[in-house]
Amino acid sequence: MPVIEVTKLRKHYGATVAVDEVSFTVDAGEIFGLLGPNGAGKTTTVECVGGLRVPDAGEIRVLGLDPQRDRAALRQRVGMQLQESELPDLIKVWEALDLYSSYYDEPADWRLLLEELGLADKAATLFRELSGGQKQRLSIALALVGNPEVLILDELTTGLDPQARRDTWSLVERIRARGVTVVLVTHLMEEAEYLCDRVAIIAGGRTVAIDTPAGLVARAGTGERITFRPSEPVDAHLLAELPGVTSVSWHQSRLVVTGSGDALPAVTAFLARRQIIAHDLRVQQASLDDAFVELTGRPLQDATNGDTP
Ligand SMILES: Nc1ncnc2c1ncn2[C@@H]1O[C@H](COP(=O)(O)OP(=O)(O)OP(=O)(O)O)[C@@H](O)[C@H]1O
Numbered sequence: 001m002p003v004i005e006v007t008k009l010r011k012h013y014g015a016t017v018a019v020d021e022v023s024f025t026v027d028a029g030e031i032f033g034l035l036g037p038n039g040a041g042k043t044t045t046v047e048c049v050g051g052l053r054v055p056d057a058g059e060i061r062v063l064g065l066d067p068q069r070d071r072a073a074l075r076q077r078v079g080m081q082l083q084e085s086e087l088p089d090l091i092k093v094w095e096a097l098d099l100y101s102s103y104y105d106e107p108a109d110w111r112l113l114l115e116e117l118g119l120a121d122k123a124a125t126l127f128r129e130l131s132g133g134q135k136q137r138l139s140i141a142l143a144l145v146g147n148p149e150v151l152i153l154d155e156l157t158t159g160l161d162p163q164a165r166r167d168t169w170s171l172v173e174r175i176r177a178r179g180v181t182v183v184l185v186t187h188l189m190e191e192a193e194y195l196c197d198r199v200a201i202i203a204g205g206r207t208v209a210i211d212t213p214a215g216l217v218a219r220a221g222t223g224e225r226i227t228f229r230p231s232e233p234v235d236a237h238l239l240a241e242l243p244g245v246t247s248v249s250w251h252q253s254r255l256v257v258t259g260s261g262d263a264l265p266a267v268t269a270f271l272a273r274r275q276i277i278a279h280d281l282r283v284q285q286a287s288l289d290d291a292f293v294e295l296t297g298r299p300l301q302d303a304t305n306g307d308t309p
Pocket residue numbers: 013016017018019036037038039040041042043044045187
């Protein structure tokens with residue numbers, strides 16, 4: 001049985017339809033991503049899943065419970081790390097953890113969480129004196145203090161430098177290794193590709209596609225892109241007939257061949273038979289970026305920038 005089931009979720013704020021029709025399921029132990037531009041409806045979706053907002057329509061089940069009807073029971077079993085922390089500036093790290101653990105029937109030992117999150121030496125530090133990365137780690141610790149079975153993380157690495165981002169990713173992997181099911185909201189393609197077992201692409205309040213990152217890339221159908229400068233003239237028509245090759249074009253002195261995984265061995269064998277050397281040979285795999293464009297009609301970055309006030 002899936003841990004989370006969302007069916008035809010709809011939510012509007014006044015005239016704004018934040019979530020038009022979103023459906024997905026999350027299995028136990030998965031890291032499941034909601035990927036989409038700013039304003040796509042991801043936060044509203046997870047807030048409905050966590051029982052913080054009341055949907056206008058649709059069905060949600062989390063661990064078999066209804067987030068509205070069974071709110072109290074669900075709060076004990078679901079941890080939420082939200083985009084903005086509500087903590088007062090003058091609270092100390094240990095005080096925040098102690099306070100949050102008092103909300104739960106069976107809290108984790110927050111001292112161990114501090115160790116695990118690399119915050120042990122910050123226990124007595126005021127919230128306002130933490131760096132961005134430390135605040136993020138504290139917000140994850142607070143979401144974990146109730147020993148949740150499901151952890152919801154909303155834009156957890158936004159604003160972090162690349163090293164802090166990588167550290168946070170390995171932390172999420174360790175949390176999942178303990179059996180926690182993770183739902184991750186992100187507008188970072190790289191984050192979704194690196195961390196998520198499956199990804200739902202959300203655009204304009206709707207689920208556009210759900211698959212593994214590799215499955216989404218395969219759907220985009222662009223495959224591999226091989227480029228090189230041949231040492232001698234090559235007949236592009238002959239290359240186009242090779243197995244796995246879908247297109248061949250010249251870009252000044254460089255040949256660009258696209259195709260499936262069979263294309264590269266076929267092209268290299270073809271060149272070797274004619275004793276042609278492929279200078280500056282580059283092979284690029286299609287990425288989740290390509291898949292996003294294919295599925296939504298525009299790049300994630302454009303979509304994100306376009307919707308940012
Ligand atoms: N409390 C609110 N009142 C009115 N409109 C809202 C409210 N919360 C969100 N919206 C609007 O609903 C739409 C979806 O917002 P939501 O925050 O769910 O998207 P998102 O994909 O999480 O974006 P972001 O990554 O920027 O948080 C946006 O147009 C947003 O402006």
